[in-house]
Amino acid sequence: MASESQHRPVETVETAFDIVDVLKRDDGAGITDIADELGLAKSTVHRHVKTLESRGLLVREGDVYRISTWFLDYGIHVRNRHRLYDVARPKVDELAAETNEKVWCVIEEHGMGVHIYGAEGRHSVKTHARIGQRTYLHQFAAGKAILAHLPDDRIESILEDYGLAAQTDQTITERDTLYDQLATIRDRGYAFNREESVIGVHAVGAPIRNESGTAIGAISVAGPANRLRDDLMTEELPSLLLGATNEVEINLAHS
Structure with missing residues (x-):
């Protein structure tokens, strides 16, 4: 039988998708705006955003990050x-x-x-x-x-x-x-x-x-x-x- 910990959400994954939701809703945002909207530290947001960008899921335009066309393919x-x-x-x-x-x-x-x-x-x-x-x-x-x-x-x-x-x-x-x-x-x-x-x-x-x-x-x-x-x-x-x-x-x- 699966333990309680196996059913517990993975917070880092949830945070990543919360960031994606913000970027979709706002049609792009900077690190500070994302952090303020989600109540997270800018350093936390920065790590997640850079990881998503490195995997091709986000694109950067100046200080603004947007969802990439990877999601279109999916x-x-x-x-x-x-x-x-x-x-x-x-x-x-x-x-x-x-x-x-x-x-x-x-x-x-x-x-x-x-x-x-x-x-x-x-x-x-x-x-x-x-x-x-x-x-x-x-x-x-x-x-x-x-x-x-x-x-x-x-x-x-x-x-x-x-x-x-x-x-x-x-x-x-x-x-x-x-x-x-x-x-x-x-x-x-x-x-x-x-x-x-x-x-x-x-x-x-x-x-x-x-x-x-x-x-x-x-x-x-x-x-x-x-x-x-x-x-x-x-x-x-x-x-x-x-x-x-x-x-x-x-x-x-x-x-």
């Missing part, structure tokens, strides 16, 4: 090896061309939604969503579609870990309200996002499930609230999404 490798990426990509492209809106494929990892592929239609609007972005599942349509099709104990674990933070004043922040909505999503097979992640933007999302019915990802269509409404929002897009996700599920099962 990210593309991870995305390309995911089964859902290759199978879902053609349907995402097809939906974007058919709807003229922004279409995303999202997976769940460590209780968060991760955007692994997106395609733009002719009338797509720009939002903060981007490939590789990690988002709380309860805040957007694809995330809620995934959450609704996870085992109950997994849903509870995710909510315990992350809570129900608000992205906008329309985001669900009460557990009872979320559970009621997840039950509805489970019954009808798709989820709505009405300005819950971006003000002025609506979306519809449908899960991609494995043979046991558990969600392994989702596809969503997003667009301006004044365009995604009425029958388009509640009937046409759900029908298109359910057809697309069903096709992806079949192809996954036989790939």
Whole structure:
């Protein structure tokens, strides 16, 4: 049996990743700024930064350190090896061309939604969503579609870990309200996002499930609230999404 010390986090590794998080969030920073933000000694930060730089993970521009393109290589490798990426990509492209809106494929990892592929239609609007972005599942349509099709104990674990933070004043922040909505999503097979992640933007999302019915990802269509409404929002897009996700599920099962 593993001892307690074997499960204890390695502080030097945690510090290295804390520094990387700061550099990503701030789009680069100097030693003093990193030390102040993390409450660490400058000498400690300096040792970590120089080690990361020597391994090619950081680049230096004057007194500012930034994340290097090593992370791009890692990210593309991870995305390309995911089964859902290759199978879902053609349907995402097809939906974007058919709807003229922004279409995303999202997976769940460590209780968060991760955007692994997106395609733009002719009338797509720009939002903060981007490939590789990690988002709380309860805040957007694809995330809620995934959450609704996870085992109950997994849903509870995710909510315990992350809570129900608000992205906008329309985001669900009460557990009872979320559970009621997840039950509805489970019954009808798709989820709505009405300005819950971006003000002025609506979306519809449908899960991609494995043979046991558990969600392994989702596809969503997003667009301006004044365009995604009425029958388009509640009937046409759900029908298109359910057809697309069903096709992806079949192809996954036989790939």
